[in-house]
Amino acid sequence: MRRRLLAACVCLCCAPVAGAAETSVEGMIDARLAHITALRRDIHEHPELSNRETRTAKLIAGELKKLGYEVHTGIAHTGVIGVLKGGKPGPRLAIRADIDALPVTEEVDLPFASRAKGEYQGKQVGVMHACGHDVHAATTLGVASALASLRKDLPGEVMMIFQPAEEGAPPGEEGGAELMVEQGVFKDFKPDAVFGMHVTSSYHVGDVALRAGGIMAxxxxxxxxxxxxxxxxxxxxxxxxxxxxxxxxxxxxxxxxxxxxxxxxxxxxxxxxxxxxxxxxxxxxxxxxxxxxxxxxxxxxxxxxxxxxxxxxxxxxxxxxxxxxxxxxxxxxSNPVNFNDPALTERVRGSLQKVLGKDAVLEAKRWTAAEDFPLLGIGAKAPSVYFFVGGTPRDQDTDKVAFNHSPRFFVDEGALRTASEAMLQASLDFLGYAR
Structure with missing residues (x-):
């Protein structure tokens, strides 16, 4: 059973937490979980379409600045990057989260459900985070906060990439990972690895899944x-x-x-x-x-x-x-095969098993869905690893719940903890941080 701090100790902001260097990964995420949840709900309630993520980008940039990151905005229209330099020499790691929503009218009964509207191909449409990018953005900010709290003893450097337009730029526009690379996201920061993740209804909350080689088509x-x-x-x-x-x-x-x-x-x-x-x-x-x-x-x-x-x-x-x-x-x-470097995948698998337990780290099935994450690894000329995070409640059948991109797509908020812990542990281990 993993250690959990008492709810009374939960911090309500993502600011660095005193004494975080002496806590476990679980403890660092526990201390930030309330704020991660609040961020996720805020982003979910205010979704924005590809290349239009202005409010989301402003929120993210503000959070990173408060944490002491070197922040750059306006990359590939609305992209945000934050760079954290650790106090010790070490490798460089890039962590990517996508931030755009879809032209979908939400049908999930949540107090923070989206009622947003946007223009898509000349029509007014509903807008929804129907693919979990709200989860990616919020949990990556939580990881950014935990890493910032360890800055003095942290080896290496970290770049947090908040990427717009993963779902595809509007007709006649450029965007996404390809445009970020073209506009020099890695010009002054050459990562030794790139990490990414995606929440999905295909797995239960509490579980993660990855595989070496092609994971997405x-x-x-x-x-x-x-x-x-x-x-x-x-x-x-x-x-x-x-x-x-x-x-x-x-x-x-x-x-x-x-x-x-x-x-x-x-x-x-x-x-x-x-x-x-x-x-x-x-x-x-x-x-x-x-x-x-x-x-x-x-x-x-x-x-x-x-x-x-x-x-x-x-x-x-x-x-x-x-x-x-x-x-x-x-x-x-095209979007190339999302290819997980075999050696790096096994390192990340060990990290995920360390924090979540072996039973929670599954062998991922190959997904014929696709995305532009691999363009970042190719652009950086660095190995990459991408894993899935389960979002379906444990008492529901993953084959029967609404899938990503559905107006009924639902993510159990337990996935916020799983995603944050998994990415934080993988990042610390890659950087060589030792408590």
Whole structure:
């Protein structure tokens, strides 16, 4: 049983706590848990869309300044970084938390539920932290506070990266991890490792999960236009129907993964998400637009899926007398595989087991979801480790609760403690801090 301080000892702010250097990781997080919770609720109640996280960024910068961090703002629009220099020589560590919310209207009955609105693709929409970035931001601030309290005896340096637009920049804008790297987030700070985490309903509260190698898939967005010949709907033989051609392309593409790829090697997903064509019920349109995504854990299989898709689309379109234009993403235009450095993963696994217990540290299943965290490790030319934090109450079935991005996505606040303790222990061990 892990040690817990009495609730009466809980500190109500993230300021450095007197005597923190003599306490355990659990004790340091206990002393900050009330404020971490308050921060999480505040950020959850006031979510902001990608590249619009102005209030969130201001809150984060203010917290870091109070803790004595060297703070830089306005990176990749609304990104914030805080640098803490320890009192002893040692390695450099970057810790990343994403801070943007989603265009989702919250349906969870919470006293701090979001009622926020925002503009998304020209429409007013509800805004919600439906992917747990509020948890990431708040717990990372808690870790920042604990590290600041140890500054005098802390080896090395730490950079806290609060990244906007992980969910993707609005159309026509740049953003996210790629833009942070382009704008020099690592110009004056070359980390020896990059850590990140993500809360998810896939695991129970109190548990964490990680694995060496690919933990999340690469993500590519493909766009295709099927060109036909417009005509009256009453005389389709006078034209070339791109709707029928596009429908056949979608159906034929379903055989790419199931019949053309060796999924014994690694999983691959090919999904169409947009089928857009036509203006009027009695007109065969001249074109149809298709969009979708390919997810993979192997670069060769990713390239094969894209090549097979182009081949299928071209031949099916030709059979209909139609033609296609297809935007094929380049390697630099996608989110790469989220790859956990094997040696560093085992070090982090040991840290997590130390603070949470062996039974609470699970072997993560590979997730065909994707994110831009690996671009930070690539940009820094440093190994990275990313782990999952469970958010589902212990008495609920993880297969039946609402998943991330749902309007009913719910995080048990016990995850705040787990995430904070896990990241703090992993950070202290990597830096070589000895109590």
């Amino acid at each position: 690469s993500s590519d967005t493909f766009r295709m236009t099927v060109h036909g010949l417009q005509t009256h709907g009453a005389t389709p033989w006078r034209g070339i129907d791109p709707i029928v051609a596009a429908a056949d392309i979608v159906m034929a593409a379903q055989s790419i993964v199931s019949r053309r790829m060796d999924i014994n090697k690694d999983p691959v997903v090919l999904t169409f998400g947009v089928f857009d064509g036509g203006q009027r019920f009695n007109i065969v349109p001249d074109r149809v637009s298709l969009q979708g995504t390919i997810r993979a854990f192997d670069t060769g299989m990713r390239d094969q899926a894209l090549a097979e898709l182009r081949q299928v689309a071209e031949h099916v379109a030709k059979a209909h007398g139609a033609s296609i234009d297809m935007e094929v993403p380049t390697a630099s235009g």
